[in-house]
Amino acid sequence: MKKIIAMILVAMLALAGVSAMAESLKMCTNVAFPPYEFYGEDGEATGIDVEIAKAIAAKLGYDLEVVDIEFAQCIPGVQSGKYDFSAAGMTVTEERKQMVQFTDTYATGIQSIIVPEDSTVESLDDFVEANGTVKVGVQMATTGDLYTTWDYEDEGKGTVDRYTNGAAAVQALLAGKVDCVVIDNEPAKNFVAQNEGLKILDTAYAVEDYAMAFSKESPIYDDFNAALAELIEDGTVQSIIDTFIPAA
Numbered sequence: 001m002k003k004i005i006a007m008i009l010v011a012m013l014a015l016a017g018v019s020a021m022a023e024s025l026k027m028c029t030n031v032a033f034p035p036y037e038f039y040g041e042d043g044e045a046t047g048i049d050v051e052i053a054k055a056i057a058a059k060l061g062y063d064l065e066v067v068d069i070e071f072a073q074c075i076p077g078v079q080s081g082k083y084d085f086s087a088a089g090m091t092v093t094e095e096r097k098q099m100v101q102f103t104d105t106y107a108t109g110i111q112s113i114i115v116p117e118d119s120t121v122e123s124l125d126d127f128v129e130a131n132g133t134v135k136v137g138v139q140m141a142t143t144g145d146l147y148t149t150w151d152y153e154d155e156g157k158g159t160v161d162r163y164t165n166g167a168a169a170v171q172a173l174l175a176g177k178v179d180c181v182v183i184d185n186e187p188a189k190n191f192v193a194q195n196e197g198l199k200i201l202d203t204a205y206a207v208e209d210y211a212m213a214f215s216k217e218s219p220i221y222d223d224f225n226a227a228l229a230e231l232i233e234d235g236t237v238q239s240i241i242d243t244f245i246p247a248a
Contacts, residue, residue, distance in 0.1 A: 036244075103213075121201070134159075
């Protein structure tokens with residue numbers, strides 16, 4: 001009898017272990033894309049993607065396990081079933097849609113470029129082609145700061161001057177201290193309206209739609225996407241975004 005009871009207990013513990021494993025979702029990402037994913041001071045992964053995923057997982061009753069891998073391996077990992085989904089600052093493209101299914105878009109970024117009204121450039125690259133470099137004014141820690149740092153300062157093609165607010169960056173442009181200002185489109189329109197001698201280039205600097213990727217056979221996709229939609233509707237997603245990207 002003792003042997004039978006012991007076997008029953010072992011079986012119960014095994015089932016409990018399977019259940020516990022089922023309560024964790026495995027998300028793959030590349031933790032090197034701030035503010036969407038990066039390591040915080042405590043050494044834990046955080047950022048817009050991570051915190052939105054945590055909120056969705058909690059809403060559905062799951063824990064979240066974040067796995068840091070090479071970005072190029074995210075879609076293959078999801079396709080193979082190794083990971084439940086990927087959230088990696090991933091832009092929705094037609095090519096990727098052939099391989100995975102995407103959630104609703106949860107973040108769209110539009111960055112505009114302000115230049116002097118008499119400028120003939122059409123992009124930041126035009127400055128580099130003409131002068132060998134470009135000096136960009138931005139509001140510190142905003143998306144414009146992040147993107148121009150990656151694209152120009154980190155690549156040795158220019159410098160980024162960071163100001164405490166957008167108005168200060170625009171004043172630097174008017175004073176000739178920078179070649180242009182990269183900032184969110186709505187503030188850009190207001191600054192141009194308030195300051196003579198400036199214009200917004202027709203071509204946006206960056207427009208991106210981000211979504212999370214699931215295998216096309218994922219059993220949790222529908223519930224996950226529905227939870228995401230609810231968190232977008234109640235303002236949770238925007239609150240998370242605002243935490244990591246200060247409003248202009």
